[in-house]
Amino acid sequence: xxxxxxxxxxxxxxxxxxxxxxxxxxxxxxxxxxxxxxxxxxxxxxxxxxxxxxxxxxxxxxxxxxxxxxxxxxxxxxxxxxxxxxxxxxxxxxxxxxxxxxxxxxxxxxxxxxxxxxxxxxxxxxxxxxxxxxxxxxxxxxxxxxxxxxxxxxxxxxxxxxxxxxxxxxxxxxxxxxxxxxxxxxxxxxxxxxxxxxxxxxxxxxxxxxxxxxxxxxxxxxxxxxxxxxxxxxxxxxxxxxxxxxxxxxxxxxxxxxxxxxxxxxxxxxxxxxxxxxxxxxxxxxxxxxxxxxx
Numbered sequence: 001x002x003x004x005x006x007x008x009x010x011x012x013x014x015x016x017x018x019x020x021x022x023x024x025x026x027x028x029x030x031x032x033x034x035x036x037x038x039x040x041x042x043x044x045x046x047x048x049x050x051x052x053x054x055x056x057x058x059x060x061x062x063x064x065x066x067x068x069x070x071x072x073x074x075x076x077x078x079x080x081x082x083x084x085x086x087x088x089x090x091x092x093x094x095x096x097x098x099x100x101x102x103x104x105x106x107x108x109x110x111x112x113x114x115x116x117x118x119x120x121x122x123x124x125x126x127x128x129x130x131x132x133x134x135x136x137x138x139x140x141x142x143x144x145x146x147x148x149x150x151x152x153x154x155x156x157x158x159x160x161x162x163x164x165x166x167x168x169x170x171x172x173x174x175x176x177x178x179x180x181x182x183x184x185x186x187x188x189x190x191x192x193x194x195x196x197x198x199x200x201x202x203x204x205x206x207x208x209x210x211x212x213x214x215x216x217x218x219x220x221x222x223x224x225x226x227x228x229x230x231x232x233x234x235x236x237x238x239x240x241x242x243x244x245x246x247x248x249x250x251x252x253x254x255x256x257x258x259x260x261x262x263x264x265x266x267x268x269x270x271x272x273x274x275x276x277x278x279x280x281x282x283x284x285x286x287x288x289x290x291x292x293x294x295x
Contacts, residue, residue, distance in 0.1 A: 004075055004102065004132070004162060004185065005201045005223075006040025007192070007216045009208040012254055013049045013062060015266035022058055024065055026265050031069045033263070033294055037212040040202075040219065042066060043104055045079035047141060048206050048250050053269040060094055067099045077134060081106035085121050089128045096129045103129070104164060104204075106136040107144040115150055119157070126159040134162035134204075137172075138189065148175040155183040164189050164204045173198040190246070193235040196222040207241040209254045210261070210292060214238050244286050249279065256283045262294040 011034075014026035034042060044066050045051040045059055054062070063078045070076050080091035080103045092103045105125065107118060126133055135154060137146035146154070146163070154160050165172050166189025173186050177199045185202065188195025192203035192215075201223065208215035215238060222231035245253050251268045256275035258265050260283065267274045275283055286292075 004041060004077075004134075004187075005219075007203045007205055007208055007212075007219045008041035008043050008075075008077070008187070009034055009039050009212060009215075010043045010046040010048045010204050010206055011066070012209055012251065012258070012265055013045075013054065014264075015269065017264075017266055019267050019269050022062060023264075023266055026263060027062070027065055028069050029263060029294075030258075030265065031066055034208075034212050035070065035073050036295070038216045039074060039208060039212040040216055041075040041077065041101075042070060043077045043079065043204060046104060046136075046204075047106075047138070048209070048254065049079065050251060050269055050272075051079050051081065059091065060098075063095055063100065064098050075101040077102040077104050079104045079106070079136075081109075081136065083108045083110050085124055088121075088125050092125055092129050092133075096131050100131060102132040102134055102162070104134040104136050106138060107142045107146065109142040109144070112143050115153070118144070118146075118150065119153060122154055122160055123157050126157045129159065131159070132162060133160045134164055134187070135160060136164045136166070136189075138164075138166040140166075148172060148179050151176050151184060152179040155180040161185060162187060162202075165195065165200075166190050166204075170194040170198050173200050192242075193218060193222065193231070196231070197228075206245045206250045206254060207238060210245070210257045211238055211241050211290070240286050240290070244282065249275075253279060253283050256280055257287055257292065258294070260284060260287045261292050 014023035078095035078100045139145035186200045187202035188200045218234045252275045
C-alpha cells in the first residue's frame with residue numbers, strides 16, 4: 001500500500017448559484033486543475049468541503065465523481081466523519097467501495113466522547129474497512145482534543161496510521177512522532193511549514209485550493225530537498241493565502257477567490273454567508289497581487 005506524503009488539498013464543494021445543487025462541471029474542472037498543478041493528493045468532504053451541510057446522497061455522489069475523475073493520478077481521501085459510529089462505518093464502507101485510497105475522520109463532535117469511547121469508535125470503523133484512516137484533530141470544531149498520548153493509543157489500531165494535526169501547537173507533531181514512531185504519519189493542518197520542520201510528512205491544506213503548485217513545492221523544498229532557505233522563501237510567498245483562508249474564512253474566502261480566478265464554485269451553504277465588504281476587498285487584493293488564475 002502506497003504511503004501518503006506531500007500537500008493534500010482539503011477541497012471545497014462547488015454549488016449552483018442558489019446553493020441548492022452540486023455543480024459537478026466545476027468540480028471536474030477543479031480536480032483537473034489541481035492535478036495539473038502538481039498537488040500530491042485530494043481530500044473531499046472535510047470542513048472546507050462543508051460536509052455537515054450535505055445530504056447523504058450528495059456525499060456519495062461527490063465522492064464518486066472525484067474518485068472517478070482523479071482516475072488514480074493522485075491519492076483521494078474521503079471525509080467520513082459523523083456523530084454516530086454506525087454512520088461513519090457506512091460512509092467509510094461507501095468510500096472504500098468507490099475506490100478511495102483512505103478516509104479522514106474527525107471525532108464525534110457533540111457527544112464529547114471519553115478516551116475509551118474514542119478508542120472504541122475508531123476501532124469499530126477500522127475493523128469495517130481495509131483502507132487507511134487519517135484521524136483529524138481539530139479541537140476548535142470537534143470539542144475533542146486528540147492529545148499525543150491519545151494518538152499513541154489510537155495508533156495501536158490497525159489502519160489508524162495518519163493524523164491531520166490542526167492545533168496551533170506544532171510541538172504536537174514532534175511528540176506524536178516520538179510516541180508513535182512508525183505507526184503514525186503526521187500531516188500538518190493549519191501550521192504546514194512549521195509542521196514540516198518538526199517532522200511532518202504531509203500537509204492537509206486549505207490554501208492549496210487557491211495556489212496548489214506553490215503549496216506542493218513547499219513540501220518538496222522543506223521535506224524532500226531539505227532546502228530550508230528556499231522553503232522559507234516559498235512560505236513567505238504563500239503566507240498571504242494562508243492568512244486569507246484562516247479562521248472562519250476557510251470556506252468563504254476560498255470560494256470568493258476561486259470565482260475571481262475564473263472558476264465559479266458558487267456560494268457556501270447557510271448559515272455561512274458569501275464574502276462581502278472588507279473580506280471581499282481583501283480577497284480581491286490577494287488575487288490581484290499574486291496574479292492568480294485558473295489555467
